[in-house]
Amino acid sequence: MKIDKDHVVTLHYTLTNDQGETLDTSSGGEPLAYLHGGMGIIPGLEKELTGKAVGDQFVVVIRPEDGYGEIREDLYDQVPREAFGDIDKIEVGMQFQAGDPSGNTRMVTIKAVEADVVTVDANHPLAGQVLHFDVKVEDIRPATPEELEHGHPH
Secondary structure, three states: OEOOOOEEEEEEEEEEOOOOOEEEEOOOOOOEEEEOOOOOOOHHHHHHHOOOEOOOEEEEEEOHHHOOOOOOHHHEEEEEHHHHOOOOOOOOOOEEEEEOOOOOEEEEEEEEEOOOEEEEEOOOOOOOOOEEEEEEEEEEEEOOHHHHHHOOOO
């Protein structure tokens, strides 16, 4: 069986950056399972997995536009310090969940802290980065009707 739309794929992976630093891995743990075609993984990796079979192992380089996107300056915002309430110590690099005007929640990273204003970045932490995946396909099976309805494997 080959990986195609509406299949549940299970794989092991190691993700590194251009400097060779490991950013994430399933090594030593459970493999990742996702619904192919369900937007559960980044587009560039999903494209590279299409047509692969159980046992296939490969390394792929994903450019930002096929991964988490380029860094968008419009996702930086300056927030009044009082918006952080009772949090005494706010430091560059800290992450918080924040609501947007549409009622959605997203993760933001602190980029700068001044007396009255905090600069936050709502870009994905891996935006703008070239990603290197070492992948091994462990299993492929057709998705169940319930998985297709929910958009993810069970």
